[in-house]
Amino acid sequence: MTAVLDTPVLDTAESVDTAAITALAAVVGAEQTVPTAGGAQVRYANFDYAASAPALTDVAAAFTEALGQYASVHRGAGHLSQVTTARYEQARETVRRFVGGRADDTVVFTRNTTDALNLAAHAVPGDVVVLDIEHHANLLPWQRTGRARVVTAQPTFADTLAALDAELSRKPAALLAITAASNVTGEVLPLRTLTALAHRHGARILIDGAQLVAHRPVSLASYGIDYLVFSGHKVYAPFGAGVLIGRSDWLDDAAPYLAGGGATAHVDLDAGTDWHTGAARHEAGSPNVLGAVAIAAAADTIKGLGFELIGYHERDLLTRLDRGLAALEAVTPLQIFEDVDDRVGIAGFAVRGHTAREVAEYLSAHHGIGVRDGKFCAHPLLTRLGYPEGAVRVSFGLGTSSDDIDRLLVALTELTERVG
Structure with missing residues (x-):
């Protein structure tokens, strides 16, 4: 039985021209070369997008333009301060539209997904139900x-x-906090189904969208999602910013995440401090304006490409990768759920006879290929899947071509057949 999927699965019967897509969505460093053990320089094949995706060239250009006009934000009267403030607040609205936020949702810029989730934990007024796969x-x-x-x-x-x-039936909870797509296996969970479940029990839902928002369309308004978090470095904007977007009441009721300038409406040594509501309440200090601008630029580029094209591209590459891995007897794929067959561009696996670190080092040293090895900040899940010492993860995105997939498969074949 296959789980009911409510995040669009995009597929095509024909092969996709991945080279054309990587040209449309060029990434910084696409032609970077690295040394190999034999002394040759080869183009780096980046298969670690799930950790941090490279910057899109459009994003780097927007960042550079904003950097040239950068000045203090929110409280400066000078022209460039006004320009910078407008850019920052426009970035907030661009992000809201990108993820289908409601008009009254609060958009807080954070450092990354981890920071956004710590802010959420600071604000949620009750029990939180989570899965052990997180x-x-x-x-x-x-x-x-x-x-x-x-x-x-x-x-x-x-x-x-x-x-x-x-x-949730056993005892009421304030929130269900759950991943949209596993960072270990790429498996995509049905968001509408989970949202309906939480709301039926009177709980809100927070979605960790770090591994989804660059790959699939998400809408807080149409899905009924209460809170969404994600990182710029997962959406081709690796400039140190992340996002928490969602319903304003819990955020306005919570004490400011950081105490400092910008979060305050008025400070009196005797009468005390009046704090802002809205995003400013939790963005004390000088915010990462350029990081926010980069996320907005990435959102615009991704929307311009269209999730249909992105889906075709990734499904073509994932099919090619899965078929190649299945042909290698020594490779065992990782899977959480037997009845979920929808994935973003992530594949976790183990190679018989080799530790995960040995595999990663071989691919890097002999083929100039970068993959992730270890437990992927998901130790309980790796232990339950039977790999407490870690596994290998391959992940890809807009800068990946079918040639990259083939190169990876050739390298793994050599490892298992000639080295193993």
Whole structure:
């Protein structure tokens, strides 16, 4: 049985011209070369997008333009201060539209997804239900509050959904916090189904969209999502900014995330401090204006390309990769749910006879290929999947071509057949 999918699955019967797509969505450093053990210089093949995607050239250009006019934000009367403030606030609106935010949602710029989730944990007024498959960013902040209730994922998503239902029925919770796509396997969870489940039990839902928003369209308004978090460095804007967007009441009721200038409406040593509401309440200090501008530029480029084209591109590459890995007897793919077959461009696997670090080092040293090895900040999940010492993860995106996939498969074949 396949789980009901409500995040659009984009596919095509014909092969996609990946070279044309990578030209349309050029990334900085696409032609970067690296040395190999034999002394040759080869073009670097980046298969670590799930950790940090390279900057799109459009994003780098927008960043550079904003840098040339950068000045203080919000409180400066000078012309460039006004320009910078307008850019920053426009970036907020661009992000809101990109993820289908409601008109009254608060958009807070943070450092990254981890920072956004720590802010959310600071603001949520009650228990939080999470799965054990989560990235540490969506697990540890809730555990630190002492109000986390961790549900063990089952072999099927259908049974996992039932386990979540049972936990929310057992005792009310303020929030269900859950990943949209696994950073270990790329499996995509049905957001509308999860949102309906949370709301049926009177809970809100927070979606960790770090591994989804660059790959699939998301709409808070149409999906009914209460809160969404993601990082710029996952959406081709690696300039140190992230996003928390969602309903304003909990954020306005919470104490300011940081105490400092910008968050205050009035400070009196005797009468005390009046704090702003809205995004300013949690953005004390000088914000990362250029990081926010970069995220907005990435959002515009991604929307300009269109998620249909992005989906075709990634599905073509993922099909090519999966077929190649399946042909290697020594490779065992990682999978969380037996009934979920929808994935973004991520594949986790183990190679028999080799540690994950050995695989990663071989690919780098002999083929100029970069993959991730380890436990991917998801230690409980890797342990449950049977790989407590870690595994290998391949992840890709707009800068990846079919030639890159073939090069990776050739290298893995050599490793398993000639080295192993």
